[in-house]
Every structure is written in C-alpha cells, then in structure tokens.
Amino acid sequence: MKAYKRWRGTANERKAMLAEINRQCVEFEKAHGVELMARSLWVLHICFGFGEKRLKQFYMEYSKEIAELIEHYELDETDDVWLCTRKLKDAGFDISSWEREGEN
DSSP states (O other): OOOOOOOOOOHHHHHHHHHHHHHHHHHHHHHHHHHHHHHHHHHHHHHHOOOHHHHHHHHHHHHHHHHHHHHHTTOOTTTHHHHHHHHHHHTTOOHHHHHHHHHO
C-alpha cells in the first residue's frame, strides 16, 4: 500500500489546477447536462409522482433560475456549482449534513 503524499505546489499552481478542474466540470456538464437533469426529473417522477406537466415546469424554472443567478452575481459558468449550495445554506438548508446522514 502506498502512503498518501500531500501535493505541495505553489499558490499559482494550485489556482491553475482549480481553474482547470472547474473548466473540466463545466465541459462535462455541457456534454452531459441533459442526463444530469434527467436524474433529478426521474426521482421527482418516481418518488413524488411528478407528471409531464410538473416535470416540465420544474425543468423550465430550474433553467431560468440558474441563468438569473449567474447573471445577477455576474458569474461565469463555473461559479454556479457552489452558489446554489451556499444560497441553500443561507436559507437554513445544509445539504452537506444531509449527505453525511445518507452515508450512515
């Protein structure tokens, strides 16, 4: 078994690495966005009984809200990844704690 060795790059290297990771995430989302949305729509349909009308309404509102957030905060496409998590936490919903509960 190999020992874990912490990466020790410069601050600029770390910044460049994170920028590249974000760029690749955006690229992945563009390539697979429909499938990522389909996962959420499927859960809404199976678990909550959403039919075509409500699924389409969710889809349209989701797309509109994300676009408005990006425009309002003058973000680029990589920033919406953390923004919604932050906005939910500010509203009192810590989805990180939900994720930890799901692991138990």
